[in-house]
Structure formats: structure tokens, C-alpha cells
Amino acid sequence: xxxxxxxxxxxxxxxxxxxxxxxxxxxxxxxxxxxxxxxxxxxxxxxxxxxxxxxxxxxxxxxxxxxxxxxxxxxxxxxxxxxxxxxxxxxxxxxxxxxxxxxxxxxxxxxxxxxxxxxxxxxxxxxxxxxxxxxxxxxxxxxxxxxxxxxxxxxxxxxxxxxxxxxxxxxxxxxxxxxxxxxxxxxxxxxxxxxxxxxxxxxxxxxxxxxxxxxxxxxxxxxxxxxxxxxxxxxxxxxxxxxxxxxxxxxxxxxxxxxxxxxxxxxxxxxxxxxxxxxxxxxxxxxxxxxxxxxxxxxxxxxxxxxxxxxxxxxxxxxxxxxxxxxxxxxxxxxxxxxxxxxxxxxxxxxxxxxxxxxxxxxxxxxxxxxxxxxxxxxxxxxxxxxxxxxxxxxxxxxxxxxxxxxxxxxxxxxxxxxxxxxxxxxxxxxxx
Ligand SMILES: [Zn+2]
Numbered sequence: 001x002x003x004x005x006x007x008x009x010x011x012x013x014x015x016x017x018x019x020x021x022x023x024x025x026x027x028x029x030x031x032x033x034x035x036x037x038x039x040x041x042x043x044x045x046x047x048x049x050x051x052x053x054x055x056x057x058x059x060x061x062x063x064x065x066x067x068x069x070x071x072x073x074x075x076x077x078x079x080x081x082x083x084x085x086x087x088x089x090x091x092x093x094x095x096x097x098x099x100x101x102x103x104x105x106x107x108x109x110x111x112x113x114x115x116x117x118x119x120x121x122x123x124x125x126x127x128x129x130x131x132x133x134x135x136x137x138x139x140x141x142x143x144x145x146x147x148x149x150x151x152x153x154x155x156x157x158x159x160x161x162x163x164x165x166x167x168x169x170x171x172x173x174x175x176x177x178x179x180x181x182x183x184x185x186x187x188x189x190x191x192x193x194x195x196x197x198x199x200x201x202x203x204x205x206x207x208x209x210x211x212x213x214x215x216x217x218x219x220x221x222x223x224x225x226x227x228x229x230x231x232x233x234x235x236x237x238x239x240x241x242x243x244x245x246x247x248x249x250x251x252x253x254x255x256x257x258x259x260x261x262x263x264x265x266x267x268x269x270x271x272x273x274x275x276x277x278x279x280x281x282x283x284x285x286x287x288x289x290x291x292x293x294x295x296x297x298x299x300x301x302x303x304x305x306x307x308x309x310x311x312x313x314x315x316x317x318x319x320x321x322x323x324x325x326x327x328x329x330x331x332x333x334x335x336x337x338x339x340x341x342x343x344x345x346x347x348x349x350x351x352x353x354x355x356x357x358x359x360x361x362x363x364x365x366x367x368x369x370x371x372x373x374x375x376x377x378x379x380x381x382x383x384x385x386x387x388x389x390x391x392x393x394x395x396x397x398x399x400x401x402x403x404x405x406x407x408x409x410x411x412x413x414x415x416x417x418x419x420x421x422x423x424x425x426x427x428x429x430x431x432x433x
Contacts, residue, residue, distance in 0.1 A: 021044075021424050022044065022045050022046055023044055023046045023259070024043070024044055024046075024422070024429060024430065025044055025422055025423060025424035025427075025429065026041060026042055026043060026044050026045075026047075026421060026422075026423060026424065027423060027424050027425075028423070030042045030044075030045070030048070031048070033047070033048075033051060035262075035411060036411065036412075037199055037200075040411070040418060041421065043261070043262065043417055043420075043421055046259075047262055050259070050260070050262060050264055051262065051264055054260075054264040054265055054268060055264075055268055057251070057252070058250045058251060058252065058254070058265060058268065058269075059250060059251040060248060060249070060250050060268060060269060060272040061248070061249050061250075062247060062248060062249075062272065062275060062276045062279050063246055063247055063248070063249055064279065064283075066245060066246040066247045066392060067247045067276065067279045067280045067283050068283050069245075069391060069392040070245055070247055070280045070389070070392045071280050071281075071283040071284035071287065072391070072392075073388050073389055073391060073392055074280065074284055074299065074302070075284055075287070075288050075291060075292070076388065077302070077381075077388055078291060078292070078293070079291060081380060081381055081382075083293070084380050085301075085302045085306065085380045085381065086293050086298045086299070086301060086302055087217050087298065087301075088301075088380060090118050090119060090218070091119055091122075092122065092218060093119070093122045093123070093126065095122060095125070095126075097178060097218075097219065097220040097221075098176060098178040099125065099129075100215075100218055100220050101176075101177045101178040101180075101215060101220045101221075102132050102134075102176060102177050102178065103121050103122060103125050103132055104118075104177075104211055104214055104215065104220075105166065105170075105177035105180075105211065106132055106134075106137060106144070106163070106166060106167070106177070107121050107148060108203070108207050108208075108210060108211035108214075109162045109166050109201055109202030109203050109207050109211075110145075110148070110150060110159055110162060110163070110202065111202075111207070120149065121148060124147065124148060124149075128147075131144065131147045131148065134167045134170050134171055134176070134177075135167075135171065137163050137164075137166075137167040138163075138164055138167040138168060138171060141159075141160045141163035141164050141167075142156075142160060144163050145159055145160065145163065157412075158202075158412060158413070159202075161200050161202075162200070162201055162202030165198060165199075165200040165201035165202070166198070166201040166202065166203070169194075169195075169198050169201065178220065180194070180195075181215075181221045181224055185225075186224055186225050187224065187225040187226055188212055188216070188221070188224035188225065188226050188227050188229070188230065189225070189226035189229040189230075190226075191212060191224075192208055192209070192212060192229070192230065195208045195211075196208055205231070205234075205271075205274070206233045206234050206235065206270065206274075207233070209230050209231050209232070209233045209274075209297055209300075210233035210297075210300070212230050212297070213230060213233065213295070213297040213298065213300060216295075217298065217301075227294055227295045227297075228294060228295045228296070229295075230295050230296070230297040231274040231275075231277070231278055231296055231297055232273070232274050232277035232278070232296055232297055232299050232300045232303065233297065233300050233304075234270045234271070234273045234274045235304060236308075236405040236406075236407070237303070237304040237305075237307075237308025237309055237312075237405070238273060238277065238300065238303045238304050238308060239269055239270070239273045239405035239406070240308055240312060240403070240404065240405045241303050241304075241307050241308050241312055241389070242273050242276050242277065243403040243404075243405065244312060244389075244393050244395075244400070244401070244402065244403055245389055245392045245393045246392075246393070246399075247276045247277070247279070247280060247392075248269075248272055248273055248276040250269075253401075253403060254269065254403070254404070254405075254406050256407075257406065257407040257408065257409050260406065260408075260409075261409045261417045261420075261431075262411070262417065263408045263409065263411070265406050266406045266407070266408040269405075269406050274296075277296055277299050277300075277303065278296045280296075280299065281293075281295075281296035281299060282296075306373050306380070306381070307387065307388075307389055310371050310372075310373060311358065311359070311367075311368065311371065311387040311389075312357065312359075312387065312389070313357070314355040314356055314357055315331065315333075315355065315357075315358060315367050316329055316330075316331070316355065316356050316357065316358040316361055316363070316364055316366060316367045317329065317330045317331070317332065317333045317335070317352050317354075317355050318352070318353045318354045318355070318356065319335065319338070319339070319350040319351065319352055319353065320350060320351060320353045321338035321340065321341060321348055321349075321350045322338070322348055322349040322350060322351065323338070323341070323348040323349070324338070324340070324341060324348065326338055326340040326341065326350070327353070328340055328350075329361070329363050329366050330366065331366050331367045331369075331370040332370075333352055333355060335350070336349055336350065337349065337350060338350040357395060357402060358386075358387065359386065359387045359389070359390050359393065359395040359396075360395045360396060360400070360402075362396075364386055364387070365385045365386060368384055368385060368386055368387060369384075369385065371384075409431070415431050415432065417431075
């Protein structure tokens with residue numbers, strides 16, 4: 001249907017009601033699907049269809065030749081800047097290994113990811129260590145969540161369950177989180193399986209891999225067995241870098257979360273993303289066995305934090321002067337001044353015309369040079385001029401597409417699809433914030 005109306009209003013009414021019926025409504029007897037160890041009624045006929053065919057339709061593939069290019073990129077970074085870009089994570093405020101592990105164990109499953117959040121938790125611990133006591137958490141999970149600053153009501157039931165289940169594991173086995181590794185005979189893959197099989201604790205693949213990676217990188221656990229079995233902790237930033245560098249490809253661009261509210265696409269891409277980064281690591285390790293990191297999970301910080309969140313975003317701002325005919329590029333969108341006029345000692349305002357990826361422009365160095373990773377205190381990548389992934393992504397050519405990662409919608413909660421369901425003959429339904 002275009003805006004010019006070739007159909008009669010009755011035909012249009014029919015088409016729209018049928019689209020709605022197919023995608024967004026169900027009926028008595030439509031059947032059930034199993035997710036999160038629970039039965040849920042199918043949301044719609046489309047839900048059933050997408051569950052069965054999403055993989056065949058998206059057809060995600062790992063591209064070995066692109067993986068090889070990215071492996072070279074990471075090896076070059078390793079040779080030029082050493083281990084810090086892969087190992088330097090957070091300021092641990094001089095806490096002991098036992099303390100770091102406890103704080104991380106009880107927060108990783110609650111979706112704390114960024115280093116700033118992490119450092120906030122260390123502060124909370126220093127103020128009152130009893131907040132992270134396993135018995136306290138088990139008996140007063142709501143207080144625990146409040147104390148660590150989680151106030152999101154829509155996911156509260158889920159988080160309470162995570163806190164109880166995660167604390168029960170260590171209480172039942174009479175250990176502290178720090179002792180999980182020795183409890184598992186120093187085998188980190190066994191710890192991984194133990195946490196993931198503890199259903200309802202919030203430790204899925206991603207959060208578990210992130211937690212285990214942190215424990216090794218922060219020196220909490222030294223030289224565990226099977227560290228190379230731990231994957232990159234997949235997230236929207238590592239997926240974004242995987243798609244844009246084409247180590248992971250799909251047959252159609254990813255669909256909107258409006259159509260993937262059941263997260264089949266999200267789950268599939270998440271899983272393939274971890275596999276793609278593992279392939280990069282395998283190629284790197286085969287080619288340069290003596291100049292490589294110990295596990296694919298160590299790629300995570302560099303790919304997610306440095307590339308994904310800092311370099312691979314539209315941060316190169318193109319400004320226009322309000323008074324003269326000046327345009328110029330700048331690293332900060334918060335600038336309000338025409339910098340060309342300013343150089344000529346006049347003060348005029350300027351506004352942002354456009355924001356682009358620094359790698360797609362010959363003056364991208366304006367942004368890269370100003371990154372905290374390049375020119376901050378004690379930078380990880382001193383004197384860098386362009387994103388190291390450029391040789392793999394080729395962002396100045398037509399091959400490059402600025403692809404976006406998938407978004408997920410929660411199954412449960414006030415804005416989840418379980419509460420958005422409606423019967424076809426009743427109408428209504430849907431998400432609201
Ligand atoms: Zn000007």
C-alpha cells in the first residue's frame with residue numbers, strides 16, 4: 001500500500017485487520033511454546049512461524065576470510081600495544097580476590113556490565129560489606145537489590161529470583177563464590193557448566209562468560225584449566241562490530257524487534273556472534289601461537305568497550321556556522337561555537353548538520369585522537385589515528401554497511417510480550433511503556 005489509494009476503504013480495512021490478526025493476535029487452542037523453563041501460549045500465528053523458520057530465513061554465516069582479517073587486526077594491536085588492551089578492565093580499589101569475586105558473582109547475573117557500574121559496586125561494598133553476604137542476600141533479596149541500586153520495577157520478580165537462586169548455590173555447597181574454582185577442581189569450564197545449569201540464577205551463557213573472564217583478568221583465579229573454552233560475552237556492541245566487520249553475515253538485514261518480540265533472532269545472532277569471535281581467535285592462535293591471548297573471551301573488552309562503544313559510533317560531527325559560510329568537523333556534539341570563526345578571533349555560533357562514523361571520513365582522526373583510550377591518562381592505544389578495524393571493515397568503500405545489532409524485548413514484565421497478548425476477536429493488546 002502506498003500513500004496513493006488504489007484500494008477501496010473496505011479493502012484497506014480488511015488488509016489491516018488481517019495483518020494485525022496474523023502478527024499480533026492469538027486464539028483459544030493456538031498452542032504453547034517452552035521458554036525460560038516455562039510454557040507460554042503462542043502470541044500469534046507469526047510467532048509459531050518465526051519460531052520454526054527464523055534460522056533458515058536469516059541464515060547467519062561466519063565468514064572465514066573476514067575472520068582472518070580481524071585476526072590480523074587483533075594480532076597487530078597485541079604486537080603494537082601489548083597485553084593491556086585485552087586485560088585492563090577496572091580499578092579494583094585494592095579489594096582482595098575473595099571480595100572482588102563475591103561482588104562480581106552477585107552482580108554479574110543482575111546485568112551489571114559497564115566498568116562505571118562495577119566501580120560503584122566496589123564502593124557500596126567498601127561502605128558496607130554485609131550487603132554482599134550470601135545469607136543476607138538469600139533472606140532479604142529485595143534489600144540487596146535496593147542496596148546495589150537496582151530500582152527497575154518491571155524486572156523485579158526476575159531479579160529477586162536470580163539473587164535467591166545464585167546465593168542458594170554457594171550456601172548449599174558451603175562455599176564462598178571465590179571457592180567455586182577449587183570446588184570444580186580448578187576447571188573453569190566446570191564452573192561455567194555449574195553456573196549455567198543452576199536454572200533461575202540469571203547466569204546464562206553471556207553473563208557467565210563475562211563473570212569468568214573477569215575473574216581471570218582481574219587475577220582472582222590464576223591459570224585455571226580450560227580457560228580457552230570461555231566465549232566472548234556477546235552483547236549488542238560485540239554483535240555490532242561482528243556485523244560491520246562482516247565476520248558474521250546474514251541473508252537479510254536483521255529485522256526490527258517489533259517482529260522479533262519473541263527474541264528468536266536475538267538468541268540466534270547472540271549465539272553465532274560468540275562463535276564468530278571464537279573463529280577469529282582460532283585463526284589468530286593458529287597463525288601466531290606465541291603472540292596470542294589465552295582465550296576468545298579476552299577479545300571482549302577490546303571489541304565491546306574500545307571499538308564498539310568508543311570508535312564504532314557516529315561521533316564525528318559536521319558543523320555549520322550560523323553567521324558565515326563555514327563548515328567544519330569536530331569531535332564533540334556539545335560544541336556550540338564556530339571553531340573557524342574562533343580561530344579568526346570572532347565569536348559565532350555553530351550547529352550540528354550531521355554525525356557520522358569516524359572511519360567513513362578522511363578526517364576521522366579528529367575523533368579517534370581525542371578518545372580516552374588514545375590520549376587520556378596512561379592510554380591503552382597511544383598515538384592511534386584510525387580505528388584498527390578499518391582494514392577489515394573497509395568503511396570508505398561500497399562494501400561497507402553500517403549494520404545495527406538486534407534489540408531484544410523481554411518476554412516477561414509489564415512491557416513484555418506475555419502481557420501484550422490479546423485474542424483476535426477481542427482486539428487491542430500490545431506494548432506500552
Ligand atoms: Zn564561522
